[in-house]
Amino acid sequence: MSGEGLTIRDLRVTFDGFTAVDGVNLDIQPGDLRFLIGPNGAGKTTLVDAVTGLVKAGGSVRFGDEELLGRPVHRIARLGIGRTFQTATVFEQLTVLQNLDIAAGAGRGPMTMLRRRKGIPEPVANALQTTGLTDLRDRAAGVLAHGQKQWLEIGMLLVQDVKLLLLDEPVAGMSHEEREATGELLRRISAERTVVVIEHDMDFMRSFARSVSVLHAGKVLSEGTVAEVQADPRVQEVYLGRASEPEPELAPESEPQPEPSAPAAATAAEEA
């Protein structure tokens, strides 16, 4: 696997005096399938926001040889960095096919843009296949089920041909089977690309993570393989110390967990 890795040095993000990300260092190798976990407010989403140019940040974020900080969002995207959002964000008024075709087309020339789309471009057809949305391609994205929208978003990243995928809670709200299928998909994708996943679902993380970083209060608390991180006493303390947020890891085989990300997703929807 060749390609660029993501190197984050001393990343800082503040909102009106509140420090959301406080000197984070991260190295993500090409081909990694990295999970970012941590309690709510740990700065996970803000970290992704900073990398993709949505919020201003201090420090340094390099993708290969390119410094990302200070570039506008669409330029960062063109370097091959794609992301999804906590609430699946697709173009609801357009069809699945149109969504994917737009995602595939950032490099198109004016002449192509002014013409009608003829047929289905090959990358789009492949993405339809991979995400299992082929039969729904002429359906408006707005009427898709929640999980299908998440898959469409991942499909859009695939046709965008990004080298680095940043996924913000991709399995939130999915059924068990859908989670398994998504995990398998991520595994396949990470054979050729680098994937970073923000996730609350510990089972999901355990099954699919190649490496894990734990964020807490804007800092990296622990890093390593799943086993290493689980064994880290600091990690256990962070999760134990927060009784309000029960952690499936420490109560194995408990009753089905309430969806951890639901409030966060609702807030994001409200904000958007």
Next chain:
Amino acid sequence: MTVILNQSFTGISIGAVLLLIALGLTLTFGQMGVINMAHGEFIMAGAYTTYVLQKSISSAGVSLLVALPVAFLVAGAMGALLEWLLIRRLYTRPLDTLLVTWGVSLMLQQLARDVFGAPNVQTHAPDLLTGNISLGGGITLANNRLFILGLALLCVLGLTLILRLTPLGRRVRAVVQNRDLAEVSGIATERVDRTTFFIGSGLAGVAGVALTLVGPIGPTMGTNYIVDAFLVVVVGGIGQLKGSVITAFVLGVLQSVLEYSTTVSVAKVAVLVAIVAFLQWRPQGLYTLRTRSLA
């Protein structure tokens, strides 16, 4: 020097009028995000209220003082009615609200024409407000302008106190900052919306009373001010009272100084250019609430 001072005072009094009109908008547009083009017609309603009251109360001074609360109630009631009838159905479609309320504005103008006639009417200012105060050295301050300035500042003060100190103000701010959370916290958001709209529209009525002191009353008087008032809120920053206050006075002085050095029409264009240039620097306006939202 005298000229400059006089011109600045003119600018400040233009700013005071702008501020009075924009104040209601800081609530309805700034806090609630509703673009109510009929806001201008609420101003008109306030002005006609003054006119009607003066017909029945002979003393100009008394009628003016009575007109202030009555105009507030009349315009406020119109606003609450509009909110209940139309606007609450359109909260998710701000641009459509603009066009719908424009339709309302057309109908209200026609209503005024049918009731009061198309030609402009006039009220008599109380004697106390017709004179000037001379500060010596050729500097004069017109009494009616001073009155408007005082009224504008009083309204700002009142609104600030309401928003800061009363339970209603807390609810309004809660709804603005997070509607869903406010709702699950037991706030009747619909009632808060209507109350906010009532106060915002009522302030337009008060502005209408003030405008009778400086100009004629006519069916289209609102349209002349409405776009400028919206610009004040845009430049001031959404949901920020102090932004609108500063902007109103700055734009007023800018307008009056430019008018003096060029012409009225050139000044108008120059002010717009200045606003676009300002938005390059601060696209969200002078003051903003910073959040983590996507927008």
Next chain:
Amino acid sequence: MTTSTTSPAKKVSVAQPPVSPLERFRVPAAFLAGAVLLLGIAPLVLSDFRLNLLAKYLCYAIVAVGVSLAWGRGGLLVLGQGVFFGLGGYAMAMHLKLADAADTGQALPDFMQLYGTSDALPWWWKPFANPAFALAMTVVLPMAVAALLGFLVFRRRVKGAYFAILSQALAAALSIWLIGQQATTGGTNGLTDIQGFFGYSLNDPVNQRMVYLIIVVVLLLLMAAARQLFVSRYGELLVAVRDCEERVRFLGYNPANVKLIAYVVAAGMAGLAGALFVPAVGIISPALIGIVPSIGFVIGAAVGGRASLVGAVLGAIAVAWAQSTLSDAFPAAWTYAQGLLFIVAVGFLPGGLASLPTVVRNRRTTTARSGEAA
């Protein structure tokens, strides 16, 4: 995941349904029918007077084509189209006034002799004596102004209501500025009493018919061009930007440019409409380009259906017709009706009259479905 059972959470109208073979032929057929009606039948059955009125309405329809693109597809509420209509109109009228003056051996257009303070033509009038320059300016000027404003505004992500209010303020500013320049722009009166059109007398009904035909051809051409933009990949991208600008940015596009194109094209169309309005009606004035007429341009499209090209065009024609016919007969009643029309069309039928068949069909399907379920 692969199961195809979807539960539509809310009703979403598809911007561009898949094109069936029937649809393929329907559009050109409708286009052809419109062309035959406007070019062949209307000139035969309508009197000179009515044909001239129709020419005027069609100018508004040309503006509506641009509105449909920028607002219907791009979600940009363009409340200042009067500015571009006015720039195009004034550019044309300035040339025609100069040509009129030259025909009668005058150095200055008539109104300048009345109000003017100087015997010399203002410098910025001079190039408009050249017909090619003036014609180019009817489109270039509005597009340049739109490009400048759009660049500054979209670049800084000023959008939605802010954009609408700024474009409205521009319309107000231009009309106030024109009124203030009595000596060089004719002030409140505007440029009136235009006699000739590139050597043809506008008093001759035959030449009026020629102007009408030119307007029809321009309208049809622009509709065809707009239709191409609608169905192109750019059209899809424009809808995507309207839906969620931020998401588009994360796909590597700059939404500012996408919006700018729609805004500038719409401005050019409005400019052309203004230029054609002048020979058809013989006047351009500040009252035709301020805040009120600017909203009028949008309302026609809203009533007919902002997202549908044909809907917007028919809406603009219908509202313009109602405006001039009914407002003379029942001024007060018409104003109420107009206000009510805006409220109903925009508030309760956001797709305009063009969406009525779909709305009815959807309602029927929904009823049928709930019937099945029960």
